[in-house]
Amino acid sequence: MAEGMTWSVTDGDKLTQAEVYGEVLTQLGDKYPEIVALTADLASSTKIGRFGKKYPQRFINVGIAETTMFGMAAGLALAGLKPVVSTFAAFASLRCAEQVRTDICYQNLDVKIIATHAGISFGQAGSTHHCTEDIAVMRSFANMTVIVPSDGMETGNAVAAAIEWPGPVYIRIGRGFEPPVNKTPDYGYEIGKAITMCEGKDVTIIACGVGVLQAVRAAEVLGRQGLSARVINMHTIKPIDRDAIIQAVKDTRRIITVEDHNIMGGLGSAVAEVIVESGKACAFRKLGVPDCYAIVGYPEDLYHFYKFDADGIIETVSELMRLEIEEDEDWEDEA
Amino acid sequence: MPLTQEEIKGLTKKAWEIRRAIVETTFTCGGSHIGGSLSQTDVLVALYYKYLNIDPARPEWEDRDRFILSKGHGGIGWATVLGDKGYFDKALLKNFNKTGSPFSMHLDSLKVKGCDASTGSLGHGLAIAVGLALGARLKKKDFRTFCVMGDGELCEGTVWEAAILAGHHKLDNLTAFIDRNNLMIDGLTEQITTLEPIDGKFKAFGWETLVIDGHDFAAIGQAIEKAQAIKGKPTVIICKTIKGKCVDLMEGQAQWHYGGLNSDLRDQALACIDKHYSEVLG
Numbered sequence: 251m252a253e254g255m256t257w258s259v260t261d262g263d264k265l266t267q268a269e270v271y272g273e274v275l276t277q278l279g280d281k282y283p284e285i286v287a288l289t290a291d292l293a294s295s296t297k298i299g300r301f302g303k304k305y306p307q308r309f310i311n312v313g314i315a316e317t318t319m320f321g322m323a324a325g326l327a328l329a330g331l332k333p334v335v336s337t338f339a340a341f342a343s344l345r346c347a348e349q350v351r352t353d354i355c356y357q358n359l360d361v362k363i364i365a366t367h368a369g370i371s372f373g374q375a376g377s378t379h380h381c382t383e384d385i386a387v388m389r390s391f392a393n394m395t396v397i398v399p400s401d402g403m404e405t406g407n408a409v410a411a412a413i414e415w416p417g418p419v420y421i422r423i424g425r426g427f428e429p430p431v432n433k434t435p436d437y438g439y440e441i442g443k444a445i446t447m448c449e450g451k452d453v454t455i456i457a458c459g460v461g462v463l464q465a466v467r468a469a470e471v472l473g474r475q476g477l478s479a480r481v482i483n484m485h486t487i488k489p490i491d492r493d494a495i496i497q498a499v500k501d502t503r504r505i506i507t508v509e510d511h512n513i514m515g516g517l518g519s520a521v522a523e524v525i526v527e528s529g530k531a532c533a534f535r536k537l538g539v540p541d542c543y544a545i546v547g548y549p550e551d552l553y554h555f556y557k558f559d560a561d562g563i564i565e566t567v568s569e570l571m572r573l574e575i576e577e578d579e580d581w582e583d584e585a
Numbered sequence: 586m587p588l589t590q591e592e593i594k595g596l597t598k599k600a601w602e603i604r605r606a607i608v609e610t611t612f613t614c615g616g617s618h619i620g621g622s623l624s625q626t627d628v629l630v631a632l633y634y635k636y637l638n639i640d641p642a643r644p645e646w647e648d649r650d651r652f653i654l655s656k657g658h659g660g661i662g663w664a665t666v667l668g669d670k671g672y673f674d675k676a677l678l679k680n681f682n683k684t685g686s687p688f689s690m691h692l693d694s695l696k697v698k699g700c701d702a703s704t705g706s707l708g709h710g711l712a713i714a715v716g717l718a719l720g721a722r723l724k725k726k727d728f729r730t731f732c733v734m735g736d737g738e739l740c741e742g743t744v745w746e747a748a749i750l751a752g753h754h755k756l757d758n759l760t761a762f763i764d765r766n767n768l769m770i771d772g773l774t775e776q777i778t779t780l781e782p783i784d785g786k787f788k789a790f791g792w793e794t795l796v797i798d799g800h801d802f803a804a805i806g807q808a809i810e811k812a813q814a815i816k817g818k819p820t821v822i823i824c825k826t827i828k829g830k831c832v833d834l835m836e837g838q839a840q841w842h843y844g845g846l847n848s849d850l851r852d853q854a855l856a857c858i859d860k861h862y863s864e865v866l867g
Contacts, residue, residue, distance in 0.1 A: 326719060
């Protein structure tokens with residue numbers, strides 16, 4: 251275990267986000283006896299069942315009753331426990347939106363939600379099991395913290411950080427294996443602090459989740475073409491790292507956001523809010539699912555189809571580079 | 586031990602005070618869910634003045650019994666009891682519903698001392714109560730959880746999800762009450778959607794069921810004591826009540842789910858309540 255870390259996973263770069271999550275939560279079980287894990291018949295799919303194998307007394311499988319699970323989590327938190335709840339993102343954020351908002355967030359309860367199969371990571375399942383709305387829903391709930399880890403190791407970091415973070419937290423992860431973007435887990439992860447994956451001065455790609463790897467790949471290709479792209483891993487959507495966004499606008503004047511989510515209401519919207527309020531102009535594009543119910547297919551095919559893979563990012567960067575950006579000498583004067 | 590005649594008399598006097606206070610606050614606050622607050626009053630009075638193991642001076646006390654008002658619109662009735670118990674200065678209730686007041690129609694647990702959970706959206710309370718009851722077991726605590734539901738909210742599917750789980754986990758530290766006043770906003774429950782047999786439904790889900798007169802303290806006390814003695818399953822006490830109880834113009838009237846009172850109506854309502862209790866107490 252690296253110094254300062256509360257968990258370690260062997261071959262973390264070969265595991266899915268959910269597998270890392272299940273392992274890390276199980277390791278945290280010793281240190282935090284107040285953790286109680288809940289799922290709704292998705293112990294194996296979400297990997298929360300690993301915790302249940304080690305701590306059967308602290309594991310509750312409610313059956314297929316998601317809404318009640320979130321209400322129960324509120325009750326368990328009111329009894330002084332630290333509930334960790336896992337189900338698919340579509341159920342956590344849509345079916346159970348009211349329980350999450352009213353029972354958990356309204357009372358600012360210490361409930362951690364780790365939602366799997368988010369975005370179109372379960373592309374073959376169809377739109378009932380896609381979830382391209384959860385970031386929008388969850389970030390609109392006062393008191394809620396929203397995290398979209400970029401890979402397995404960041405998932406481990408996010409889960410460990412969330413357990414220590416006060417109040418409700420929503421962590422959204424994918425379904426299957428996605429290649430890792432972080433080489434090791436000990437890179438100083440902090441909730442609310444964006445990570446610059448690579449520096450750049452021509453354009454900034456702000457990404458979350460699977461978008462981070464795609465952005466890093468795009469930046470590598472762009473670099474060979476003589477373009478300098480900054481990549482920011484905006485793993486925390488709320489509270490968002492405003493300084494990193496405003497600095498990127500100032501330095502590069504071209505911003506692209508990348509997320510496996512509807513382009514309405516998610517990371518792109520959160521970044522846009524910061525930019526508009528800053529009063530500093532820039533060229534701006536949002537990549538993600540373009541306000542539609544996604545077609546069916548394997549996730550990597552869908553990322554390509556909706557142009558938020560490396561190819562799509564490169565295409566959008568090229569488009570932005572063709573735009574004339576007016577140089578602004580009076581930047582500091584703008585409100 | 587059954588309630589003594591003296592205890593019943595004391596609770597009856599308390600219910601008189603609480604019902605009067607609900608009317609007074611409804612007058613000052615402009616409007617309230619008065620009908621259901623009057624129907625639930627006797628159950629709340631029995632719990633708060635006899636059975637709940639609580640200490641108003643220590644509202645966060647870890648071992649206290651928990652009370653969840655799943656029919657959160659009864660908040661004005663609940664706040665009246667909490668104020669009277671001393672969780673806060675009851676004079677503050679003059680601000681009920683007012684801008685910036687801690688007291689909304691549906692109570693906020695972060696603003697109102699003694700309010701164990703924010704409720705108001707129907708069908709949520711029982712799941713929270715199930716979580717609390719399971720939490721007590723996990724933490725090896727002896728506290729009990731009590732949850733009062735309206736009958737109309739039994740239409741909500743989440744009630745039955747939670748009921749299945751309470752039965753499955755054999756939560757004998759959980760007691761639910763149904764304020765069976767037969768009315769929801771738009772009329773009679775059985776005309777809008779059939780709820781009966783309520784006891785049969787809960788029984789099928791693994792609950793002990795008791796059906797009582799929800800305005801009879803002897804019956805309420807006996808049922809709570811029986812529920813506390815039952816092992817291996819949760820208990821639901823179906824309380825037959827009258828919406829608007831003790832106020833003639835409101836009794837059994839769906840339109841008094843929510844309403845305001847002018848000074849004439851307030852005086853009429855108080856006179857009804859006083860007449861009722863003068864007769865009962867002799």
